[in-house]
Amino acid sequence: MDQTAPLFDDVRDAVRARICTRPFEAEPGRFVRCQSRRTAVCPSCASLYRGDWQRIARSGIYDADGHPLVGYRYFFITLSAPSFGSIHLAPKWERDAGRRCKCGQTHGHEDEKLRGMPIDLDAYDYEGQIRWHGALSRLWRSSVEAMRRRCPDAEYFAVREVQARMALHVHAVVRVPASTSVDAESMGRAARAATATHPVTDEVVEWGQYGMQDREIRPRLVGSEDVMPDMSRAAARIISYVGKALGYSLKDVTPGVRDGEATLERIEFVKRLRRAARLHVLCPDCPMGRPGDCPRRAHENLGYGGHVVTVSRTTARREGWSLSHLTRTRLREERKAWMEANQPEGRRGGLSDADVKLAFWLAEQSARHAWEVWQNRNHARAP
Incomplete structure (x- = not known):
């Protein structure tokens, strides 16, 4: 087994670490997500963050059946x-094409790198x-x-x-x-x-x-x-x-x-x-x-x-945005409960490289299918 690879107590920790690009070791042998919101830092955690908020957004427009x-x-x-301060007018939309910029020129779509830039950096x-x-x-x-x-x-x-x-x-x-x-x-x-x-x-x-x-x-x-x-x-x-x-x-x-x-x-x-x-x-x-x-x-x-x-949150006087009362805390709790119920049983010690690779593949395939079924049943996607 590759001695340079990180050592995990069981398959579950190995799988979780692979999903997140930089897991944090909350305590010896227990890893948690980094929870970064930037794709450049951790694509998995950033995607999860966006997905949670998109589900909350949908829950204020659609019912559980997607209607x-x-x-x-x-x-x-x-x-x-x-x-x-004055900035360059580099057209993003057709309605802005041909309009004269305050710098005295008429910019085209090829000047997109000027978009949002001050005309005078010192005066901004x-x-x-x-x-x-x-x-x-x-x-x-x-x-x-x-x-x-x-x-x-x-x-x-x-x-x-x-x-x-x-x-x-x-x-x-x-x-x-x-x-x-x-x-x-x-x-x-x-x-x-x-x-x-x-x-x-x-x-x-x-x-x-x-x-x-x-x-x-x-x-x-x-x-x-x-x-x-x-x-x-x-x-x-x-x-x-x-x-x-x-x-x-x-x-x-x-x-x-x-x-x-x-x-x-x-x-x-x-x-x-x-x-x-x-x-x-x-x-x-x-x-x-x-x-x-x-x-x-x-x-x-x-x-x-x-x-x-x-x-807007649910209060004694207000419905709040999410009519199904979704919050990121509730989504994290549901996700944790789902993972605990669907993760393969880990084995202590003695893991070969093949064991870990097989566990990765099996867990990802099972998780992807089960998650899609669960999500479609409870919170339908926007058509």
Whole structure:
């Protein structure tokens, strides 16, 4: 047996370690997942994280049989960051093609590496962008309150996504009762008009007024008249988008692109943002006003220390987003129980290399089939 390979107490630990690329040894002989959210660090844990949130997103739109929930309307609302300096207009959509950039040129799709880049690196407000990120959680709560003043029963599933200019924006799916008189435009305006104060400087922060996208996900008939109303096409696109947004990280130099493909100008731009977050912008917990000594993750995450996803929770007065009451904690517990019930029995010691390889293959084949059966039976995928 290869003496350089890690030693495990039994087949179960070996299989678990192979699924996660960098398992953590919680105690001697017991390994747990690293739980990284970045695909570049651990594809398995990142995929699991995205899958959990996609299931929670679906549970607020579909019932357990995969049918759209009856009695609700859905709005897709986008909230963007304000401007912190002029950036290059490199067209991503056809509607932007041919528009003149503030740099004086007209960029084409071949100039995509300029997308989100400041026209003047020295004039960009790096600290302003980092401070805005530090107040984003407060600003979103203010927007939720504003929307609920218009519709008290509104529930939401919201994802923060990093733009090419490394500023966050929020995509929210808002669910309201079908009988309500509000529409996507009025809810979007209410959310966008909200303001908040920075937790350290007390400066007023607000949303940007560009890049808005407020629309209703409307039920639509498919096939013939005897087919029930189906919003799966529109809703499935939103759920797919959630997965894409979760795949990005504020640590990436260019969202969705390998860091090695970034230009020198892009690297310098992100380096200045990180320097501002690490050394120049205070968070509420900075010791003696020294951000460089603060352990909070906001200083390593471009000023934002909150969650990538937030959903409205079930309370005594509210249904919450997930009508089946799914949470990541519940999903982890269900997954742990399933694994305990379906993993092959381990054997202590005496494992040959062939034993381990065979256990890997058998466990993966069995797990893949059983998981698909269990998932389809309990929480149907969006069609």
